[in-house]
Amino acid sequence: MVSSFPRLLTLLRKERGISQKEAAAELQVSQALLSHYEKGIRQCGLDFVVRAADFYGVSCDYLLGRTADKSGAMIAVDDIPDSEHAGGDQKMRGSVLPVLNKKLLFNSINVLFDLLQRCNNKELTTEVSDYLTLAVYVMFRNLYAANPKNPAALFSAPEYLYRADAAGNMVRLAAQVEHLSKGGKVNGEEGLSPENAPVILPDALQKEYPMFASSLLNLLRKAEGLLEDE
Numbered sequence: 001m002v003s004s005f006p007r008l009l010t011l012l013r014k015e016r017g018i019s020q021k022e023a024a025a026e027l028q029v030s031q032a033l034l035s036h037y038e039k040g041i042r043q044c045g046l047d048f049v050v051r052a053a054d055f056y057g058v059s060c061d062y063l064l065g066r067t068a069d070k071s072g073a074m075i076a077v078d079d080i081p082d083s084e085h086a087g088g089d090q091k092m093r094g095s096v097l098p099v100l101n102k103k104l105l106f107n108s109i110n111v112l113f114d115l116l117q118r119c120n121n122k123e124l125t126t127e128v129s130d131y132l133t134l135a136v137y138v139m140f141r142n143l144y145a146a147n148p149k150n151p152a153a154l155f156s157a158p159e160y161l162y163r164a165d166a167a168g169n170m171v172r173l174a175a176q177v178e179h180l181s182k183g184g185k186v187n188g189e190e191g192l193s194p195e196n197a198p199v200i201l202p203d204a205l206q207k208e209y210p211m212f213a214s215s216l217l218n219l220l221r222k223a224e225g226l227l228e229d230e
Contacts, residue, residue: 004065107215
């Protein structure tokens with residue numbers, strides 16, 4: 001059974017707001033067996049997958065981690081809305097992949113910054129923005145350097161240092177974002193207070209961001225696939 005199955009099985013139960021005992025009764029298994037399924041200790045049969053999918057109102061493909069859409073729909077580039085701030089040339093230039101990835105990133109960042117706005121924490125927004133700024137800077141500069149005719153004078157940071165400096169700063173910024181998110185203080189600024197921390201559930205994301213939630217969920221799924229490949 002795929003590694004995402006235990007996680008999604010647990011997530012769906014918690015979204016439903018029921019105990020493991022209640023879910024086990026509905027799914028016609030013992031609580032101990034359901035606990036093993038949710039922890040990934042034991043693998044279930046196809047009949048249980050179908051029963052769980054029916055009970056939670058999702059597709060088997062979603063439950064097995066094959067799609068981020070609960071209905072089982074596979075995402076296509078034309079199904080992803082363009083961010084209203086995307087701008088630029090929308091031509092595919094021979095490949096659907098750049099357009100697909102751009103839409104996933106733009107739409108996901110829209111959700112991220114809306115959530116940051118709700119947090120009402122200037123330092124947290126600054127740290128996240130700086131992290132993303134450095135990521136774009138490094139990728140753009142790598143691409144820029146591919147053609148030796150491009151003038152190096154565009155950049156002031158030394159060629160032999162910028163990657164290491166950027167990587168170090170991104171690690172530092174990620175640590176500071178985590179610290180702020182847990183209420184810690186950074187640069188003399190208070191972290192996120194519990195009352196301002198947004199409640200984020202997959203179903204709520206779909207309702208609050210009907211245009212962009214599918215992009216974010218697919219980006220998360222793609223990112224975890226990259227992490228599992230390491």
